Amino acid sequence: MPLEVLIADDEAPARQRLRDLLAEMAGELPNRVIGEAANGREMLERVAAGRPDVVLLDIQMPGMTGLEAARHLLALEHCPAVIFITAFDEYAVRAFEVRALDYLLKPVRAARLAEALRRVSPIAPEDALAMAPRRRHFCCMERGKVWLVPVEDVLYLRAELKYVTARTREREYLLNESLVHLEEEFPGEYLRIHRNCLVARGHLTGFERVEAGDEVRWVAALRDWPERLPVSRRQQHIIREFRAA
Numbered sequence: 001m002p003l004e005v006l007i008a009d010d011e012a013p014a015r016q017r018l019r020d021l022l023a024e025m026a027g028e029l030p031n032r033v034i035g036e037a038a039n040g041r042e043m044l045e046r047v048a049a050g051r052p053d054v055v056l057l058d059i060q061m062p063g064m065t066g067l068e069a070a071r072h073l074l075a076l077e078h079c080p081a082v083i084f085i086t087a088f089d090e091y092a093v094r095a096f097e098v099r100a101l102d103y104l105l106k107p108v109r110a111a112r113l114a115e116a117l118r119r120v121s122p123i124a125p126e127d128a129l130a131m132a133p134r135r136r137h138f139c140c141m142e143r144g145k146v147w148l149v150p151v152e153d154v155l156y157l158r159a160e161l162k163y164v165t166a167r168t169r170e171r172e173y174l175l176n177e178s179l180v181h182l183e184e185e186f187p188g189e190y191l192r193i194h195r196n197c198l199v200a201r202g203h204l205t206g207f208e209r210v211e212a213g214d215e216v217r218w219v220a221a222l223r224d225w226p227e228r229l230p231v232s233r234r235q236q237h238i239i240r241e242f243r244a245a
Helices: 012-024 040-050 066-073 092-097 110-117 125-131 179-185 237-244
Strands: 003-008 031-037 054-057 081-086 102-105 137-142 145-150 156-160 163-167 172-175 190-194 197-200 204-212 215-222 228-231
Touching: 003 012, 003 040, 012 031, 012 110, 031 040, 040 054, 040 066, 040 137, 040 145, 054 066, 066 081, 066 092, 066 137, 081 110, 092 102, 102 110, 137 172, 156 179, 179 190, 179 197, 190 228, 190 237, 197 215, 197 228, 204 228, 204 237
Parallel strands: 003 031, 003 054, 054 081, 081 102
Antiparallel strands: 137 145, 156 163, 156 197, 163 172, 190 197, 204 215, 215 228
16 A cells, blocks of 8 residues: 655645655655645645645644644544654754654655655554643644634633533534543643533632532632533532632
């Protein structure tokens, strides 16, 4: 089976250069270019639609850097290998933090690219996520389109069946991620108030006591937001901790 490759670079000549190199080495290293992308958002959409084996990814792209785009790839069930191809050498350390397979400097030599491609193998998303740096956006796929949701805009994250709902002031987004992994990734920014809910500390104003007959419950109040979120009995210790902070 030929290696399926996606090329992501904001410069058309750079994408064509990679196409030419891949065509030259097809005899000794069978490959097929399944698509191109001019920015990080397009790359994520192409990956979701085509499931390539490897992404040849530029770093300096408009809207979203290749580094952040690679971080979002790690959350996908099918995580392709990533080979960064860039004109800048100062991002190498950060590239390997998002589990890049290799880091090639432009202009790329055919022999060097072939060497990197021969090492392509699937990445385990759980292992990769544990090593990845913090991201600035959540990634939501809807009908083949990628929505990038700024982390700072999310009021709370709530687990619902196999998805997690990210609630902003405007709407809800479905994330194909684990609430446990999100809690581990953002320990200082989200507070667990229930087994199925993390609330953003930056939007949390406090906790309110609610009495219903003989029952007393606690709910979390968010700034300029009418909805109150229930706090489970197991998590009520956070109320004291929040007040003491």
